[in-house]
Amino acid sequence: MWFDDWQSIWRAVGLGFAAYALLVLFLRVGGKRTLAKLNAFDFVVTVAIGSILANILTGTSLTLAQGVAALAFLVAMQTLMSWASVKSSSVQGMLRACPRFLLRNGKVDEQALADERVTRGDLLQVIRDGGFARIEDVGAVVLEADGTFNVLSADACDHDELSALADVAD
Known part of the structure; x- marks a missing residue:
């Protein structure tokens, strides 16, 4: 009509x-x-x-x-x-869900991927979207409480105190 x-x-x-x-x-x-x-x-x-x-x-x-x-x-x-x-x-x-590390210090947390129902391919896409070609250059990938991903460089995570990551679950 x-x-x-x-x-x-x-x-x-x-x-x-x-x-x-x-x-x-x-x-x-x-x-x-x-x-x-x-x-x-x-x-x-x-x-x-x-x-x-x-x-x-x-x-x-x-x-x-x-x-x-x-x-x-x-x-x-x-x-x-x-x-x-x-x-x-x-x-x-x-x-509120707790943010969670999917990758830390260049190492993928397979259990976190499984718990959060994120495939390794999804993780690799997020890393590429963050402008990285090598996992080793990534300091952390965080799945945020709202379902978005944050990719932090290894350089950004190369400090003793990472106060912005204090509430992120391992």
Whole structure:
């Protein structure tokens, strides 16, 4: 179907304008962390916000008030969980995965690869993406809590104190 009627078009535009304006307001109140991509919980919230916005715009069974209430709930929960994770290490442990070394000092941790379900080929691709042609030139590959990879040169890891790696699990 290409076109139904103008009323449905104007409904989507009107609801879209209102929902977008309120979403921007909620995100400003919720702070920058609301849409941060620091962990799986953040990702789920971001996807859910997008899904609700899409349902407001294109669905006919969801009212603007219901959609706005759902958006407000998600932003409030994200804000509450972020605050709680800052205040409590146990809450932080529940919501956030720990970053993990997949390679350290030029040596691949096969157990970490298996535990994190990363293939050796995936690891090699990440190393190449980091601009390295030799594993021996890599000091560390870290699988971050948000699922991204960081590749650090051997030179960068050739120091006694590596404070940025303090929370990375072996």
